Amino acid sequence: MSSQEIPEKNLPSEQDTAHGAVAVAEDPFADPGLPPHKPRVQDIDERAAKRSERTVALLFTLSMLSTIGFIASFVAFPVEKIVYVWPLGHVSALNLSLGVTLGLALFCIGAGAVHWARTLMSDVEVADDRHPIEADPVVKAKVMSDFAAGAEESAIGRRKLIRTTMFGALAMVPLSGVVLLRDLGPLPEEKLRHTLWGKGKQLINMNTNEPLRPEDVAVGSLTFAKPEGLEEDNHEFNNEIAKAALMIVRLQPQDIKDKRELDWSHQGIVAFSKICTHVGCPISLYEQQTHHVLCPCHQSTFDLSDGARVIFGPAGHALPQLRIGVNDEGFLEALGDFEEPVGPSFWERG
Amino acid sequence: MSTVTDDKRKAPAGERVADWADGRLGIYSLAKANMRKIFPDHWSFMLGEIALYSFIIIILTGVYLTLFFHPSMNEVVYHGSYVPMQGIRMTEAYASTLEISFDVRGGLLIRQIHHWAALIFLAAMFVHMMRVFFTGAFRKPREINWLFGFLLFVLGMFTGFTGYSLPDDLLSGTGVRFTQGAILATPVVGTYISFFLFGGEFPGHDMVARFYSIHILLLPGIMLGLVVAHLILVFYHKHTQFAGPGRTNKNVVGMPLLPVYMAKAGGFFFLVFGVIAAIAGLFTINPVWALGPYRPDQVSTGAQPDWYMGFAEGLIRVMPGWEINLWGHTLALGVFIPLTLFGLVLVALAVYPFIESWVTGDKREHHILDRPRNAPTRTALGVAWITGYVIMLLGGGNDIFATHFHLSINSITWFVRISYFVGPVLAFVITRRICLGLQRRDKDKVLHGRESGIIKRLPHGEFVEVHEQLSRQELHTLTAHEQYAPAEIGPSVDENGVERKVTRGQKLRAKLSKGYYGEGNQIPKPTADEYKEITSGHGHH
Ligand code: HEM
């Protein structure tokens, strides 16, 4: 937008009385110029100045003492020593003493310097002129003609072929950099759709590391499970548990409102993904009267007696259910993988 | 040419070193321009300094932390000196953070200083930005420096986020999971970005190492460059100042860099560092040992990000869980809209100077700061923005409020949702009114003087309060601000009777300009004539 669009008269006129100018009698609001300097006590009373000097020196000395205190604390306090300090509670003696002494040592230098500046250094205000940031027309004209001369000498305007190919080359060469980023990670493919669960995989109790029997699942409690064969020392444990984590509850079959949920349960035992469908926190709270589970991250609430649909909070869809049954030895087992991807939504989820 | 041996007087050592350097670096010319450079003084100018100093403190302590921290996700079983964690599987990153906290003497202090300084750094940048906003210091020629500052704030947020993710503890891992979930919600490319960022599925084995190089090299490197550029521009433009006697748009009044400003600013660095060190010694921040290492299937309740990410947390919490499934694709609006808003809220800040300069059409340089009341619409917009920001910040802690004040999380969420739209509007209206009220008061003060508190009885028995005339200095200060006239579209036909084309842009601009400067949206400042009439007519009573 050029300045022409807004008429000059809309712009306020500038107050441009130079500093120190004597006020024009007609204009009561004119700039009267810098007020005269008011001396401080220290400027007129050498005793006050001496006092300030001593204060500054005292602060600097305190700083030195604090540094000595810091070194002494470092040597004196064993790193594991815990002390009770009111009102902080039980804290590390070393950390506390190092922090306080270092803080003091630094603070006193600062306080000394500021006090020195405020009481003893000249506080006469001075004015400096400003100069426009914009170059004046002569300078601008010179730059323009220099640039034109340079461009002309390079012949970049005339030799179109050079220009075009150069831009082409410069535009293409960063592609190599982009290509190099390809191996930052594998392609998603179907990875988010599959978990370690599958037909016949037993449900292993997360706490005891033992396979679960239906009788182990008590009414009113939330049991966490992982698929058989996934051990904590497995290299991929975190990646796998991030998808496979399962929560199990026992409901009264007649309380289950959702038809499919009932079909996929075993004697009222239902298994749902523990990973919140909002942005993926693990769900951890269970309210047994209502059969609601709550995600502690953003409070999405799911109704486990009704297909784990969302009844509150920012999650966008129900928790996926795992179909379970009992194997010949009487242990709970999965009857397949989750039928839909677990965890947060993503574009390809569908 | 005389050689050194010929010299009668040998220059002192310091001077000789300076001479040597000048011969190579030209330091004298540099010092000539800058050594006695004038800096105006005002308490609010220190906010930027706090940001600068905490940045330096972060770099110093960060380098120390790199000496002990192992940015690796290799798993180890902990056998260190922190008993409660012994025998637990964790990544080396977490184990080394425990080691910094419990085995390295002073390591805990440095970790705490680093984290506290990060919180203060972002808070200082935020408040500094507000100072610049409300005083109009972003106007020409400082728009680019506003952008530099803005970038520093945004990059600071991400540096902080990558930093507190490094220890790989339960809390930070939850934050990373949250981020990954948000990335997944990005249409079309989200899944790919997530796989490329984490080197595969979440959490993968690369996150800490990658965040580490982003955290200690990439982002701080860019930020250091921006900080230097920011400061060079401050020097080059010279600092702004408030209006006052002797202070004009063409000068800068204050005290010289050497010695006063150097002593004050240098001293202030130590004050800031001292305070942060003491805070770090006294108050524990991010006790990563309390919650244990990250496991994607575990979580703690009441998980909160650092404050500067709080408004993003709020956005994501209060958004309804909308989700669209079409043609085999999922659009997770419930996550994607907050993600977009997060960006828009920030971008609104970045572009504001350009919008305002478009509305005013003012292409002149501005070195005199506005008092916030004298730019009512701008001030009101700023307060509205902050209101929205703070409401979301509070929304990010909805569970904390619910448990502390025994409120239902449902009602808090609805309260936040509604006030996110209503709050800023109310704040806008109220702020503008307050500004106009203050302008009126200033005008009264100029015309009628200041209330002296002395009551006088007039001959006919009436009591009046004696008003004291303002000094010339005060009169000037209170009337020095500029006032724009609203831009007009002008007649729809030009002087030859030909219809003028009025673009939509022009119309919008005229409307905005009226909103900013139209009747009732600013109080015309007193004129000299008004003043003279009142002071000569009624005398001083
Ligand atoms: C400019 C902005 C920076 C910010 C806002 C920032 C912020 C943070 C935060 C909040 C943490 C978590 C600390 C904790 O509680 O454990 C952290 C960790 C860390 N930072 Fe920074 N940092 C910055 C720059 C740097 C730089 C320049 C370095 C090194 C050169 C660095 C090195 C580290 C290291 C090694 C850790 C992990 C150590 C640990 O957590 O114990 N940081 N950073």
Ligand code: FES
């Ligand atoms: S991750 Fe569960 S509500 Fe957000």
